[in-house]
Amino acid sequence: MGNTEYQAVVSSALEKHSRTEGGLLPILHEVQDALGFIPSDAIDLIGKTINRSRAEVHGVISFYHHFRSHKPGEHIIQVCRSEACQAMGAVGVIENLKDKLKIDFHETTPDGKITLEPIYCLGHCACAPAVMIDGVPKAKMSVARMNEIVDELRIKHDD
Ligand code: FES
Known part of the structure; x- marks a missing residue:
């Protein structure tokens, strides 16, 4: 996965959901559905855009078993x-x-x-x-x- 691909996916998810109350979960779902996981760099970008700290975004990812923070196997x-x-x-x-x-x-x-x-x-x-x-x-x-x-x-x- 190149940087451009991951940035395009994250930007698209942010564009759709960042102005919505409770938009963090749909953003995370969309990123994981497209990439298979939530890259570490995406956490910073998401947090910055929706005005949440990295720890808060990371906390949500850790809370839900569904989300992965590492690239899965084939x-x-x-x-x-x-x-x-x-x-x-x-x-x-x-x-x-x-x-x-x-x-x-x-x-x-x-x-x-x-x-x-x-x-x-x-x-x-x-x-x-x-x-x-x-x-x-x-x-x-x-x-x-x-x-x-x-x-x-x-x-x-x-x-
Ligand atoms: S307990 Fe419901 S599918 Fe396993």
């Missing part, structure tokens, strides 16, 4: 950590994933292929445990199926 695996999924085996899926990928939540494999993130209820509680792979929900996840998906994602990247 693929993003999100595992539901809410109650129904935890009760139906998400803990085993998570532990296996951390072990297989050798990373923790909010981290990316050193080759930049896969980022692992927690998510909190996808609305698929009846089909727990639920995960989201690159934005696509998958229900009734098992350790074996998860391992297959990880292997597929790794191959996909290598093509």
Whole structure:
């Protein structure tokens, strides 16, 4: 991502929402949707434009699990950590994933292929445990199926 691309995205989001009360969240959503994360430089620019301190903007980013402050990997695996999924085996899926990928939540494999993130209820509680792979929900996840998906994602990247 070049500087120009990131600046264009941030400027466009600011143009649309900076004069709106409560515009910070839509700005952050728009930047993350376009770039995959909120770059550190964008925090300064956003804060300056809407008259908030860097700490305030950063505080909002940290508060909402949805926002990322680091560039994610090529693929993003999100595992539901809410109650129904935890009760139906998400803990085993998570532990296996951390072990297989050798990373923790909010981290990316050193080759930049896969980022692992927690998510909190996808609305698929009846089909727990639920995960989201690159934005696509998958229900009734098992350790074996998860391992297959990880292997597929790794191959996909290598093509
Ligand atoms: S608790 Fe996991 S999808 Fe609702």
